[in-house]
Amino acid sequence: MADFTFANSLDKVPGDRAPPAEFTIKAPPLTDVWAKPPSTERFNAPILYKSIPLDTFKRAQVSFSANWSQKYDQGGLILVLNGANGSRKWVKTGIELTHDKPHLSTVARDRWADWSLLSVPAGGAGATLEMAREPDNSLWIYLVEGSSKAPIREVTWVFAEDVADCWVGVYAARPSTEGGDLIVNFSSMVIDVAGSTNT
Secondary structure, X not given: OOOOEEEOOOOOOOOEOEOOOEEEEEEOEOOOXXXXXXXXXXXXXXXXXXXXXXXXXXXXXXXXXXXXXXXXXXXXXXXXXXXXXXXXXXXXXXXXXXXXXXXXXXXXXXXXXXXXXXXXXXXXXXXXXXXXXXXXXXXXXXXXXXXXXEEEEEEOOHHHOOEEEXXXXXXXXXXXOOOOOEEEEEEEEEEEEOOEXXX
């Protein structure tokens, strides 16, 4: 399987071929992954990913935390679908600072993006989230706490897409102009695809 690659960053990929058990991603100001009518299109946040055939995706999971201090600071998992016609759709899930506190955030971009929010357990600055392909071919987002998983979002269309290239990985973004770089700490990343497991 392909090694990890950075998009929208000149930083060196952490580790050798695959990230270590713990690593960070640095997001400069004015970075985001977002799409809103009538004309807002942003896709310049650092993304550490590997390319896989979409039909091999099984699940991705990661733990992460940061000092979320500026409005819309965010980081977590991301799945990017690059269409054969040059289109790009994506699903991201993580923590985002909005309404003056961190929230569990999931955004799915088909034609445009939508956005759902939940409180972070215990109001903390970190979480463990999982994206998983379920038997009915939906993508489910889960909050993982110990040995239990709580469903927080279903995205129904992902595996029906005609995709030339699929990225799966993690990202960080700081849409604000304030605060310098955002550092997001990641650990225990697992990407499962048909035929192999990568940690």
